[in-house]
Amino acid sequence: MRRPVRRLIVAVPSPDPWRALDGQPNVAALIAGLEARGGTPTQVRLRRRFLRFVPIRAGQRVLEVGCGTGVVLRDLAAMVGQRGAVVGVDHSHAVLAAARRLCRPGRGRITLRLGDGARLPFAAGRFDATLGITVMLHVAEPLVVVHEMARVTRPGGRVGLQDQDFGMMGVTHPDPALTDRILDGVPRHLYEEPYSGRRLPGLLREAGLESVRLLTDVFQDTTLEPWTKTFLERRATNAVSFGLVDAPTAQRWLDGFTALVAAGAFVFTMNYYGAVGVKPC
Numbered sequence: 639m640r641r642p643v644r645r646l647i648v649a650v651p652s653p654d655p656w657r658a659l660d661g662q663p664n665v666a667a668l669i670a671g672l673e674a675r676g677g678t679p680t681q682v683r684l685r686r687r688f689l690r691f692v693p694i695r696a697g698q699r700v701l702e703v704g705c706g707t708g709v710v711l712r713d714l715a716a717m718v719g720q721r722g723a724v725v726g727v728d729h730s731h732a733v734l735a736a737a738r739r740l741c742r743p744g745r746g747r748i749t750l751r752l753g754d755g756a757r758l759p760f761a762a763g764r765f766d767a768t769l770g771i772t773v774m775l776h777v778a779e780p781l782v783v784v785h786e787m788a789r790v791t792r793p794g795g796r797v798g799l800q801d802q803d804f805g806m807m808g809v810t811h812p813d814p815a816l817t818d819r820i821l822d823g824v825p826r827h828l829y830e831e832p833y834s835g836r837r838l839p840g841l842l843r844e845a846g847l848e849s850v851r852l853l854t855d856v857f858q859d860t861t862l863e864p865w866t867k868t869f870l871e872r873r874a875t876n877a878v879s880f881g882l883v884d885a886p887t888a889q890r891w892l893d894g895f896t897a898l899v900a901a902g903a904f905v906f907t908m909n910y911y912g913a914v915g916v917k918p919c
């Protein structure tokens with residue numbers, strides 16, 4: 639008689655570090671990277687352009703889900719002014735500790751809460767606007783999170799999402815085939831949905847939001863700024879650990895950028911998609 643096959647269910651941890659930041663060996667570097675990215679001039683421009691597109695106005699109550707170190711919260715606090723309020727939620731203790739240092743909550747208009755985007759710790763209709771900036775890429779069930787964001791937004795209020803899209807990157811390099819292998823291959827291993835940016839308008843509509851609008855923007859760097867350098871180095875390290883290239887090839891790829899930067903021929907671009915919808919009244 640054949641014995642029944644036992645089904646073994648094994649929870650495989652995601653390779654995406656932002657899914658469970660607190661358990662990462664390089665948590666301090668990831669946190670520092672958020673601040674470095676947030677301060678890069680093109681990032682400042684495209685983030686603020688998106689916040690104006692939402693639009694965020696003086697006096698509003700605004701929630702950011704997946705607030706990280708508070709790069710966006712600080713901009714929001716300046717936009718909503720003394721009469722407004724800004725709340726940041728994140729599921730990482732470590733990143734919220736950094737946000738507490740950097741945002742000085744309590745003294746300004748910023749409040750920080752530990753929480754999961756899929757179960758927000760707020761009553762329905764509390765916020766004029768609820769935002770998720772470069773977070774949808776990292777959550778296991780984006781639609782569940784968007785439904786939660788819509789629940790805590792007042793009728794007539796806005797839900798806004800902005801994400802980069804790893805299928806829309808351009809970079810100069812003497813070996814384009816190797817560049818494709820690394821820059822296309824790594825996000826496929828790292829994220830369930832590496833092209834999350836272009837999905838945002840559909841996600842908002844699926845969650846029942848109306849009057850959905852899209853703003854496409856481009857991050858660009860021609861000097862290999864510190865954040866871009868770290869980003870490319872991390873892609874090279876991941877390409878080795880995912881078995882896409884060996885270590886000498888990854889190093890050769892990184893070295894390939896050096897001469898381009900010196901010659902003023904380095905270009906790195908990445909599309910950002912920002913989508914906003916209105917909660918029906």
Ligand SMILES: C[S@@+](CC[C@H](N)C(=O)[O-])C[C@H]1O[C@@H](n2cnc3c(N)ncnc32)[C@H](O)[C@@H]1O
Binds near residue numbers: 756
């Ligand atoms: C790439 S960071 C973006 C931080 C910030 N929005 C910014 O643009 O600087 C993504 C953040 O989302 C948080 N995060 C990921 N999944 C989450 C979830 N399900 N609930 C709450 N926060 C989450 C991570 O801990 C991390 O701080």
